[in-house]
Amino acid sequence: MKYLAVLGRQPEISIAELTALFSDVKKLNKSLATFIAESVDINRLGGSIKIAEELSEKPLEILQKVPGGKITIGVSDYSKNASTRSAKTEALKLKQILVRHGRSVRVVESREAALPTATSLHNGLSGKNERKFEFIKVDNSWYRVVGVQDIDAYTKRDQARPARDAKVGMLPPKLAQILINLCGPLPAGSCILDPFCGTGVVLQEALLMGYSAYGTDLSERMVEYTQKNLEWLILGARSAGPSPRAAAATPRAAALRTPSNQPFQVSQGDATTFQWEQPIDAVACEGYLGAPMSTPPAEIKLKEQKQECGSIVLGFLKNLASQIDSDTPVVIAAPAWLRSDGTYSRLEIVDEIANMGYNVMNKSREGLLYHREDQIVARDIIILRKK
Numbered sequence: 001m002k003y004l005a006v007l008g009r010q011p012e013i014s015i016a017e018l019t020a021l022f023s024d025v026k027k028l029n030k031s032l033a034t035f036i037a038e039s040v041d042i043n044r045l046g047g048s049i050k051i052a053e054e055l056s057e058k059p060l061e062i063l064q065k066v067p068g069g070k071i072t073i074g075v076s077d078y079s080k081n082a083s084t085r086s087a088k089t090e091a092l093k094l095k096q097i098l099v100r101h102g103r104s105v106r107v108v109e110s111r112e113a114a115l116p117t118a119t120s121l122h123n124g125l126s127g128k129n130e131r132k133f134e135f136i137k138v139d140n141s142w143y144r145v146v147g148v149q150d151i152d153a154y155t156k157r158d159q160a161r162p163a164r165d166a167k168v169g170m171l172p173p174k175l176a177q178i179l180i181n182l183c184g185p186l187p188a189g190s191c192i193l194d195p196f197c198g199t200g201v202v203l204q205e206a207l208l209m210g211y212s213a214y215g216t217d218l219s220e221r222m223v224e225y226t227q228k229n230l231e232w233l234i235l236g237a238r239s240a241g242p243s244p245r246a247a248a249a250t251p252r253a254a255a256l257r258t259p260s261n262q263p264f265q266v267s268q269g270d271a272t273t274f275q276w277e278q279p280i281d282a283v284a285c286e287g288y289l290g291a292p293m294s295t296p297p298a299e300i301k302l303k304e305q306k307q308e309c310g311s312i313v314l315g316f317l318k319n320l321a322s323q324i325d326s327d328t329p330v331v332i333a334a335p336a337w338l339r340s341d342g343t344y345s346r347l348e349i350v351d352e353i354a355n356m357g358y359n360v361m362n363k364s365r366e367g368l369l370y371h372r373e374d375q376i377v378a379r380d381i382i383i384l385r386k387k
């Protein structure tokens, strides 16, 4: 099946995520890509805001087959010459014909050519209701939206976690999903290790994606935070009843692959020396990012930070290399610092990493720098495979 993805704020990262999971990924422009997959669950993708299926029929033919009752339609136009008017005209054309045939129709309008995610979500246009549709037009092709990123769910699980610490930096859950997905497709229940687990965002997302989670951190306090947050997640999921997401948060016992045979396991340990228990199926983490900063660092401070953070990442990768099997994926978000000239300064560690027995899959790392506008400490995503 051919799908269309509406890409997130950092399209290169979204494309990398799709490429790691699906085949034949083609970038159409800065906000769209197509790909081939058997099925897609948008709740597992951090980098795409909408997923749509390619249509073999025109929207009108589909709408004419809809069983009785009110139909709701939204149209997002991503064509080269798209405008708010062109999207609205397409939707009103459909409405006119359907009304002539005696149907009751509501058009969801927007001030933009494409419906914002919140509008699609809050009007129920995510493809789950048989009478509510969002169609996407890209020149002469039509797609139907089958999934919209649940922005409310991300906010909720980011803000409702019982143990939070602004000082260790809040990894956005979407980025945690991206780091896990960049490991490539993994069987359900696979054990994801995060050796810098902090408050446990990567592990929380791993559990929600149906994996087992194994975390370690140098700080005893962070280990307690992760333990508390993951217990909260699992309890919440259990009490939420048998929804697919709740079920995903508690992988079936048979599929569990943490050393303790529990959905998750957390211990205190220094990533540069710790001996992890087996199995480790994939490693996804945000490494130590150094001191929080609100202005670009002076050159001397930058040098000191690069030295400190670089030696922890390298020490960790050296320690890990002998403990994982060949072909194990390792994805790390390392720090990069904004300079006053507007460029980011990254850790220059790729050659050393390659010498430790890893293939560096994104040597140039162009485009895989995750940051908000003007954010001083960015996350530089490094994708590795053990040789």
Ligand SMILES: C[S@@+](CC[C@H](N)C(=O)[O-])C[C@H]1O[C@@H](n2cnc3c(N)ncnc32)[C@H](O)[C@@H]1O
Pocket (backbone or CB within 6 Å): 168, 169, 170, 171, 195, 196, 197, 198, 199, 200, 201, 202, 216, 217, 218, 219, 222, 269, 270, 271, 272, 286, 287, 288, 289, 312
């Ligand atoms: C940027 S934070 C990670 C935050 C995490 N992604 C989360 O969800 O909260 C980096 C973490 O690395 C830990 N850390 C620093 N040096 C370490 C080391 N040598 N070994 C293991 N953990 C370390 C810190 O305690 C901190 O929790």
